[in-house]
Amino acid sequence: MEIVFAIAVGVTFGSGIWLILRPRTFQLITGLLLMSYGVNLFIFGMGRLWVDRPPITPHTTVDPAQFADPLPQGLVLTAIVIGFATTALYLVMMIGARGLTGSDHVDGEEPRE
């Protein structure tokens, strides 16, 4: 389980790195999306992996060792929602820059080659 999870984080993050080093704005936004999956999974993994132990406590008497760590989950939930907001902002910047400069290069102008 752990090894699969680690590979998943690595692959999403690595694909993200490749994409954010590309010159086109759309590649950048996809790269950021992929990277945020990797990072969110990574933070989530800080609470270790738990199968069938959601942090839902139906009774007041609780043995904390029997439940997944709720803290990384709370953090990642926040991160997902904020990530959505920044993606939206980036998207608007992307189409705005394209309208303004006429280019979809990340620097706003086509490279001189």
Place this chain on the structure above:
Amino acid sequence: MLLASLILVPFAGSLLAALMPENARNREAWLALAIAATGLLVTGLLYPEVAAGKALREEIAWLPSHGLQLVLRMDGLAWVFTLLILLIGLLVVLYARYYMSPKDPVPRFFSFLLAFMGSMLGVVLSGNLVQLVVFWELTSLTSFLLIAYWHHRSDARRGARMAFTVTATGGLCLLAGVLVLGHIVGSYDLDEVLAAGPLIRSHELYRVALVLVALGALTKSAQFPFHFWLPHAMAAPTPVSSYLHSATMVKAGVFLLVRLWPALAGTAEWNWIIGGAGVCTLLIGAFIAIFQHDLKGLLAYSTISHLGLITVLIGIGTPLAIVAAIFHILNHATFKASLFMTTGIIDHETGTRDLRVLRGLRHQLPVTAVLAIVSSAAMAGVPLLNGFLSKEMFFAETALVGGDEHWWMSVAAVAMGMFSVAYSLRFISIFFGTRATDFPREPHEPPRWMRFPVELLVVLCLIVGIVPGVSIGPILHLAVTATLGPNTPEYDLTPWHGFNLPLLLSAIAFSGGVMLYVVLRRYFNLREREQVPVIYRFSGAQAYETSMMVLTRSAQWLLQRIGTARLQPQLLMMMLAMLAVPPLLVGMPRAWTEIPLHEPDPLFAAIWVIGCACAVAGAWMAKYHRLAALILVGGTGIVTAATFLWLSAPDLALTQLMVETVTTVLILLGLRWLPPRIEPKELHLTIPRSVWMRRSRDMLVAVAGGLGMALLTYAVLVHPAPETIADFFLLRALSEGGGSNVVNVLLVDFRSFDTLGEVTVLSIVALTVYALLRRFRPAADSASVPAQQKNAADPASRQTPAEQASGGYLLVAGIYLRMLLPFIGVIAAYFFMRGHNLPGGGFVAGLIFAVAILVQYMLAGTVWVENHIQLRPHRWLAFGLLLACSTGLGAWAFGHPFLTTYTAHVDWPLLGELHLPTAFVFDLGVFAVVVGTTMLMLVALAHQSLRARRLPGDGGSDAGLTDGRNV
């Protein structure tokens, strides 16, 4: 609170003055007058206590837990300076009322002036050195603003920049010096620092502290080699020159030196650094002053020279020299302020300040002429005027300290005396000669109250000069005893001391000065000379400009060499740093397996095979096949959501799923505005070598980064989890938070402050997106209707989206999705209600509800939806934020901290007992914000296609659309 009020009232007045209308010249002046007068009254009230030899202290707790407090301290020296600042301030305000033109924006002027008054009072009343530096920098700042008051003039801007650069740099040195002092003494409290003189002087860091403090003081008081900023500061309105640049602010430097005299003085370093700078300044300033053609320039250099004189006295450092220094500070403030005001009057009346033009003014301005001549005489040190007394003391001290060995000190003093007589004569020469009629304006005597401040100051010069013992004696004594304490010497304040050496020196200086003036005038063409002889080559201002240019150039050079405005190299550097820095810092992880691992589940592995394939394929396709890439990345998102579900995080799974949906729709809407990018179809396309290299390099970085991240993740996962605060949340979620879904309780209760911040960020982003898109103009090639929608053979291209959904090819989907709307609404409500106990909550419910609306938009188009539902996303945002904040504030009403949750237990008929925590209301706010944000962003994006189609000259099949509601 009296001391605090002295500082606070001018600042409050500054704020008030700034709010007054442009043309309220009288009201502004009255306000400033009232403030200065109140200050004077308070100062007067404090006199008995200060005169009794006490140092008044006020401490205002600021951050008591860190031992930080504002300390205000008023001893005799501070009292005298307070009096000086407020009295000259009062007169300057009165004068400025008449000086400023009705066309000048007076609120700004008086606001800055009052702010300066407050800062300057802060400097003299600070009982803590760091606090003193803060006020010190504030005076630099207000001085900058006042010099640049007429900011349409380039000389004003340049002068302001120069003054600020020099004095603020000095201020930074001073801060460093003060920190060193604090390190030596172990306290920044003025009382303790002053008492620790021997400790400071014997400490190895003494020289460092002294040089740094001296840099601060010498730059502020325009001492050589930093004197050049003061003449350029004369671009300020004359009241400012009179107040800041002669009477008060430039005195801050010498004030500081006097203030720290007990702590720092008494060493050879002190004598040489302070005294040396003073001697140079006094000679250079006085000499250059003779050759000025601008009245204010002459006074500026004279001010520099007099400040030099004071600095020399402080540098000499004997108790009697300190007495003379304080005395001269007061005298100089009196006569120089009056001279500046006279200059302002002359400028005001004749329209020029050029010494080459002005002459014979006694015919037109008889009273002003008399006043100016008397104050110039005081400046030159003529007997029976105040300048004479302190200059006598100066001569006496130089002769005494210099003795036979350092005879040059007396020579320097006499030379300075001669120069000052010469420039004073030059100054008053404008009143003599034949009556001139060729001025830009025909001069008349100024208004009664404009001249009043000058009259008062001149009378003060006379009173102090004739009966010093009665008039200035007690005040001077106050300042002297406060500084010198038990070292206070015997001194005698009388105009006549009999025939002695100082009187002889005075006589030589006086006659020499007159001769020098006559010679210069007759044989050296003083009136027309353009340059100062000999030392014009050593221009401080030129050196300043050159060094500024070198600084700017080298910064540009450095930026060109190591900086880039391009995004890709920056990101590459970031990624490389991310790869390299952590291993360098912590090294490789040590042990591997320490806890029992989970058996790999084949299904889990299988979904991640798909997820990874999607990620890699998405990365591959993102260049030419954006839609495919988007779908593939979405696939990875779904797998991520499934992983959350699998690994005991149902809330995350839900949120990820909904966010995925909304994000995909969002980007789909954006794709429309990107330029087409078609994959080249030619065979045997050769990739240039450089491109190939770049791609290999990026691939290497990407693989290394992914590998590193995977290793790190694995290393973490095989280690046992440390003790965290998770147990706290798990144990208390139900008992104290009133909910069994710990993640939700965490978000809306334990960490609700974070969540409040988060929804605020969401709202801000939504509004930013909205604002950015209001100004958005699409690029020309994506503005027209896409080719797919223009196909004449397709009947759908002649229909609006609404027609397609109501009767066209989307009829089935239309009916189905419209029927679905209430169901999705119910589901959203369901997820919201159960959020506290089961997976769900405001975020998820908000996203679900937003998707319900979104589906309608996608189906029937913007126009149809907005004709049928009034959405108003802005109101959702406002309502949500208001609800969340007021829930938090509600806790205050019951005496609890912000955002404390309260759970009500209500018995309902049929439903039984229900928990109603206030967190529920907070979550409702979150829900509203999420709905508002999502809707606002998507709707703003969706509206762009409406706009684009309304562009002129784009006829086509979209005519029906423009009939719809205007957006």
